[in-house]
Structures are given as structure tokens and as C-alpha cells.
Amino acid sequence: MIPFLDLGRINEPHQARVREATHRVLQSGWYITGREVEQFERQFAHFCGTRHCIGVANGLDALTLVLKAWDFPANSEVIVPSNAYIASLLSVTLANLSPVFVEPDPHTYLLDPSRIEAAITGQTKAILPVHLYGRCCAMGPIRELAERYNLLILEDAAQAHGAIYDRQRAGSLGDASGWSFYPSKNLGALGDAGAITTNDDLLADRLRSLRNYGSSQKYVNDYIGHNSRLDELQAAILAAKLPYLTTENEVRRKLAKLYLQGIDNPDVLLPPTDQVEQDVWHLFVIRHPRRDALRLFLQERGIGTDVHYPIPPHRQRAYKEYAHYSFPVSEQLHREVVSLPLNTALTEREVSYIIDTINQFGG
Numbered sequence: 001m002i003p004f005l006d007l008g009r010i011n012e013p014h015q016a017r018v019r020e021a022t023h024r025v026l027q028s029g030w031y032i033t034g035r036e037v038e039q040f041e042r043q044f045a046h047f048c049g050t051r052h053c054i055g056v057a058n059g060l061d062a063l064t065l066v067l068k069a070w071d072f073p074a075n076s077e078v079i080v081p082s083n084a085y086i087a088s089l090l091s092v093t094l095a096n097l098s099p100v101f102v103e104p105d106p107h108t109y110l111l112d113p114s115r116i117e118a119a120i121t122g123q124t125k126a127i128l129p130v131h132l133y134g135r136c137c138a139m140g141p142i143r144e145l146a147e148r149y150n151l152l153i154l155e156d157a158a159q160a161h162g163a164i165y166d167r168q169r170a171g172s173l174g175d176a177s178g179w180s181f182y183p184s185k186n187l188g189a190l191g192d193a194g195a196i197t198t199n200d201d202l203l204a205d206r207l208r209s210l211r212n213y214g215s216s217q218k219y220v221n222d223y224i225g226h227n228s229r230l231d232e233l234q235a236a237i238l239a240a241k242l243p244y245l246t247t248e249n250e251v252r253r254k255l256a257k258l259y260l261q262g263i264d265n266p267d268v269l270l271p272p273t274d275q276v277e278q279d280v281w282h283l284f285v286i287r288h289p290r291r292d293a294l295r296l297f298l299q300e301r302g303i304g305t306d307v308h309y310p311i312p313p314h315r316q317r318a319y320k321e322y323a324h325y326s327f328p329v330s331e332q333l334h335r336e337v338v339s340l341p342l343n344t345a346l347t348e349r350e351v352s353y354i355i356d357t358i359n360q361f362g363g
């Protein structure tokens, strides 16, 4: 049996480091916003190439807090991809802003710059590109539009730890970026954790306050804040794992290349190969017109898969008000995508077996 994801196996190489980090935090007697968080923030900002990193409780909060910190007038519009994970959309509506959906590029599944301009109105304040599956959006053209229309850019980098666009790392490509360190991400904590990276000093100050009850001085509150702190334990674990991220991304890339070279089933659509080295392969997503039958076929042969994601955001019950929208590109993607196992615990032999099994399907 090859599970889609086995987090225990993925964290096994880090066991000694994680034990050492947790022991240190336990002994310190200091568990919330202390030296471990500061040190991880410094390390992660350096990794991304930004001046600031602000640790927060999770990825959704990271995105929401940035949008709140920007303090746009109520119902200002934010451009979001129509095919992403629900968190990107949630952050917009939780900040009392209005999402404007833009269809993705049908080849990269990422926000399509050529469709953005038509979605911009007098109310538009920001663009929220999601670096879905580990590949950066076309940030050059997106930044040009943002400059031309005076819009801010919030990257959703929750799937793109270490991804590169034009020699720069994800997290440094817009005005601010939201990160998640949910256990299954390329850099994963042992619980919930998140962060924001930015080069904006004022925004960073405001976010440090907003994550901590809107307070930068104990018992003095400047904003209606959240309690969204990254804790010392998770920060220490993340700091222990961060030095291995680049090597781990290399392992993912190597396995992704095996899939790209090996899968030759004519009905399978592979991910684009023009940025193999810049992509960090958070997920290896293929398409098949009979996706569910393919999943069953793989399941019967001991191969676990997952779907990212089965229901487009505008078709979720939580967002009935968008149910009448029609996004054919997104809807087709949500029907056809399937994610194959791809992680640092997977062996080349397992990947060969998965490739052979996929190539046998439907023949």
C-alpha cells in the first residue's frame, strides 16, 4: 500500500532535531512569542529574501490579517483565482472585502494575467495570486497590472515554500505573502502554524500588533486585533526543519521528473514542464477525463490519491451568493484533477510502480 501521505514517515528523518527543539522549549519555561519565534522569523525572512516575517497561528489568518491591516474601505474588491483552495476566498470575505473571481490559465491552473484587466473596477484594491501546487504565478505581468492600476499584491504562498520566479523566492514577489506551515506543506509544523513575509516596515509593525490582540505594549490596544500567535514550540520545530527544505524540495523535484518522463498514458494530461526547476512540487496533479475511475483503479492496486480540490469555491454551500457564476475552466479542472503521491518519504521504486499502474489504465 502506498498512502497518498504518511506524515509520520515524512517527519522521521527530523525526529532527533524535533526532540531537541521541543526539549529546549519545555526547559525554557516560555511558550508564547519569545526567542524561538523571533529566531524562526529571522530565518524564514532571510530564506524568502524579505525584511520581515511575522509568525501567526495558521495560513488563513496570515492572509486575513494582511487584508485587514491594509484597511481598505468596506466592500473593496480583491481579485482571486476562481479555482483555488477555499482559504484564499475566505480571507477576502473574512476581511469584509468582495472577491472578484478570475479564471485560471488552463495550462498552468494559475491566475491568468490576460484575464485580470477586464476584472478591475474602480473598487479594486488588491490581487491575490495563489501559487497553487508549488508553482509561482506569472508575477511579471501581474505586477505590471498592479502598478498600472495602483493595486496591492498579496501572494498566497501556502503551497510554494522555496518556489522561484525570475530568480526571486515566493514570498518576496508582491507587497505581502501569506504562508501556512500546516503539517502537509513543504515546510510543515506538528500542528497549525503560519506566517506573513513583507518588505513593508509599517505593515510589519501593524501585523505584529494585529496578531496579538491589536497590542504592541502589554494591556494597551491600538487595533481590534486577533489572537493569532505562532507558538514557541511550533517555531522551534520549524526552525529545526527549515535548513532541510531546499534538499527536500530537490527530492520532490526528482520524483516529479520521474512522473513526467514515465507517464505516457495518452488520456493523462501532465502538469506543464516549463518551470520544473523553479516549481517546488507541493502536489503532483494530473488530469484525466475519467478521474474517479482512475482513482478507483489506483486504489484497487494499493495507490492512494487525493483531489485538490473537488468543489470550486463558488460552488460551495458556504458561498451560495456565487452559485450562479459560471467558470468553465475551473469547473472542468475540479472535475478532472487528481493528485498522485509526491513527498520526501516516497521511494523511486514506488514512483515506478505508480507510473506503470497509471500507464495500464484504460488501455
Ligand SMILES: *Cc1c(COP(=O)(O)O)cnc(C)c1O
Binding pocket: 058, 059, 060, 061, 084, 085, 087, 088, 130, 132, 156, 158, 159, 179, 180, 181, 182, 192, 193, 194
Ligand atoms: C494550506 C493552504 C492555506 C491555509 O493554510 P492553513 O494553515 O490551513 O490555514 C491557504 N491557501 C492555500 C493555497 C493552502 O494550500
